[in-house]
Amino acid sequence: MKYISSSIPQTSDIVYIESRNFTKQFCLNQQQVESIHSRSRFCSISIIKSKSHQLDECLQERQDRIRIFNHLLTKRLRAAPNFTLDSFQLLRTLGEGGYGSVFLAYHPNTNEYLALKAVTKSSLVETNEQHIILSERQYAFALQHPNIVQFLTSFKDNEYVYLAFEWLQGGDLYSLMSCQQLTELQAKFYSGQIIMALDYLHGCNIAFRDLKPENIVLTEHGYIKLIDLGLAKLIRGFSQTFCGTPHYIAPEIIMHRPYKFSPDYWTLGIIVHEMVTGSAPYDRTYHFHEAQSIESLEDSRSESTIENDSSDLVRTSSKHYNMYLRIINGCSFLHLSGMTKHCVSLIRGLLQHNIEQRLGCGQRAMLDLLEHAWFAEINFWSLYRQKYLAPFLPARKHFLQMPSCFLLSINLLSFLLLTSLISCSSLFLPLNALSYYDNDRYLPLVNDHQPSIQFLTSSRNLRSAYYPRANRNTWFRVSTYQQFKPSGSEETPNGDNLMRWGR
Numbered sequence: 001m002k003y004i005s006s007s008i009p010q011t012s013d014i015v016y017i018e019s020r021n022f023t024k025q026f027c028l029n030q031q032q033v034e035s036i037h038s039r040s041r042f043c044s045i046s047i048i049k050s051k052s053h054q055l056d057e058c059l060q061e062r063q064d065r066i067r068i069f070n071h072l073l074t075k076r077l078r079a080a081p082n083f084t085l086d087s088f089q090l091l092r093t094l095g096e097g098g099y100g101s102v103f104l105a106y107h108p109n110t111n112e113y114l115a116l117k118a119v120t121k122s123s124l125v126e127t128n129e130q131h132i133i134l135s136e137r138q139y140a141f142a143l144q145h146p147n148i149v150q151f152l153t154s155f156k157d158n159e160y161v162y163l164a165f166e167w168l169q170g171g172d173l174y175s176l177m178s179c180q181q182l183t184e185l186q187a188k189f190y191s192g193q194i195i196m197a198l199d200y201l202h203g204c205n206i207a208f209r210d211l212k213p214e215n216i217v218l219t220e221h222g223y224i225k226l227i228d229l230g231l232a233k234l235i236r237g238f239s240q241t242f243c244g245t246p247h248y249i250a251p252e253i254i255m256h257r258p259y260k261f262s263p264d265y266w267t268l269g270i271i272v273h274e275m276v277t278g279s280a281p282y283d284r285t286y287h288f289h290e291a292q293s294i295e296s297l298e299d300s301r302s303e304s305t306i307e308n309d310s311s312d313l314v315r316t317s318s319k320h321y322n323m324y325l326r327i328i329n330g331c332s333f334l335h336l337s338g339m340t341k342h343c344v345s346l347i348r349g350l351l352q353h354n355i356e357q358r359l360g361c362g363q364r365a366m367l368d369l370l371e372h373a374w375f376a377e378i379n380f381w382s383l384y385r386q387k388y389l390a391p392f393l394p395a396r397k398h399f400l401q402m403p404s405c406f407l408l409s410i411n412l413l414s415f416l417l418l419t420s421l422i423s424c425s426s427l428f429l430p431l432n433a434l435s436y437y438d439n440d441r442y443l444p445l446v447n448d449h450q451p452s453i454q455f456l457t458s459s460r461n462l463r464s465a466y467y468p469r470a471n472r473n474t475w476f477r478v479s480t481y482q483q484f485k486p487s488g489s490e491e492t493p494n495g496d497n498l499m500r501w502g503r
């Protein structure tokens with residue numbers, strides 16, 4: 001497969017800019033404390049209807065989404081007839097997976113970028129796994145949730161089946177965690193979204209079964225979405241399929257016990273541990289030391305997903321059995337020092353071998369998680385509606401490293417623009433405009449083809465334009481408040497500060 005070269009940077013060019021104001025949003029007041037109990041109804045269908053208007057809305061929305069899923073699931077999904085690979089320019093590889101490659105593609109007719117997953121038909125036929133792509137396509141089409149990647153279309157040719165998804169620009173959680181140890185509050189922000197996505201999936205009777213940091217990708221606004229529904233399964237009764245990614249597989253799968261949604265919670269426990277401590281609750285490199293080449297140690301990303309039906313189970317489990325046992329036993333001797341007691345309790349609760357005792361798997365299902373004291377500060381409805389400022393904003397390193405002649409020309413341009421903006425703005429400058437300034441949203445991700453002037457939505461009512469100064473170290477920001485009325489300008493901290501958060 002050919003793809004054209006582009007100036008679009010690789011995922012490794014993404015830097016994460018920490019928001020200074022993230023923590024301030026979560027100061028717990030009395031009203032919030034009181035609402036902790038009631039708001040968790042968001043995730044329970046059986047619970048008595050809330051009197052609160054907001055909670056009614058939450059419940060309603062959840063039910064509507066599940067209803068839409070059930071409706072779309074029964075619809076026969078046809079391949080888009082107008083699309084071929086020639087309709088797109090393939091710009092670069094976004095990632096490689098066990099079942100194919102994912103490309104960043106540009107669609108000139110609509111001027112849109114998307115993530116194009118190309119799966120080789122022959123590899124699926126060889127392994128008798130055609131159902132994987134079919135179910136991924138059908139589920140991706142039917143699932144619609146702010147924390148799950150949006151499916152756009154699918155088509156095929158003689159060699160490949162293509163699935164087109166929205167392009168998530170912020171890199172995956174693995175990349176973020178590799179360059180940044182998260183605070184508990186930041187981890188709650190991400191875990192809360194994972195929980196809401198799981199709640200929705202489980203409400204649709206779908207077990208995700210392949211949760212891992214590589215399948216959790218940041219949006220340009222710093223929120224997250226789950227990708228890769230390749231192993232997702234509609235559970236009617238129980239499943240006994242051996243599947244998942246080594247290091248994240250739950251004990252019940254390894255022990256070949258029937259399961260429903262419980263493996264997703266086990267994996268959540270491992271991910272929360274990784275977020276707050278920076279490492280897995282066991283030695284991730286163990287099996288590489290013992291069984292495989294040393295080079296493997298250089299990249300500790302998860303191995304690709306595996307799926308085996310029962311006939312392969314014995315072979316697979318005997319090959320990996322010892323490793324899995326070590327992992328699971330490792331989870332029994334957690335080193336949880338340095339965490340708050342609530343965080344320890346959440347991780348212990350999720351990493352329970354016994355499914356009945358595992359958080360999220362009891363009678364109260366997801367409620368046990370949402371009401372957990374660790375999430376006391378989080379208003380799940382605000383998180384769902386993406387009202388919080390995200391803890392990290394993905395940005396592009398290359399923009400800070402533009403040649404100075406380019407920056408100089410931008411600077412001249414920006415000077416002219418600024419002069420005109422500011423001169424006409426003084427008459428109607430809103431008094432509260434400055435309060436919107438301190439939102440930390442420097443360097444958002446922008447149109448990759450034209451990185452000249454950065455003009456982006458920054459918050460609900462505000463748009464900000466960022467102009468690099470010729471000395472490369474400072475930025476000038478012009479903000480427009482509502483309907484693009486110019487509202488003022490200010491100088492951001494210098495470039496060193498911005499770079500500090502990079503890798």
Ligand SMILES: Nc1ncnc2c1ncn2[C@@H]1O[C@H](COP(=O)(O)OP(=O)(O)OP(=O)(O)O)[C@@H](O)[C@H]1O
Nearest residue numbers: 094095097098099100102115165167168228304305
């Ligand atoms: N919508 C997207 N936006 C941005 N990057 C994406 C997107 N979808 C996938 N990727 C990148 O491509 C990689 C592989 O994608 P995906 O996990 O869907 O493939 P897979 O073949 O199912 O992989 P695996 O074998 O690990 O399950 C991801 O880890 C991610 O980095």
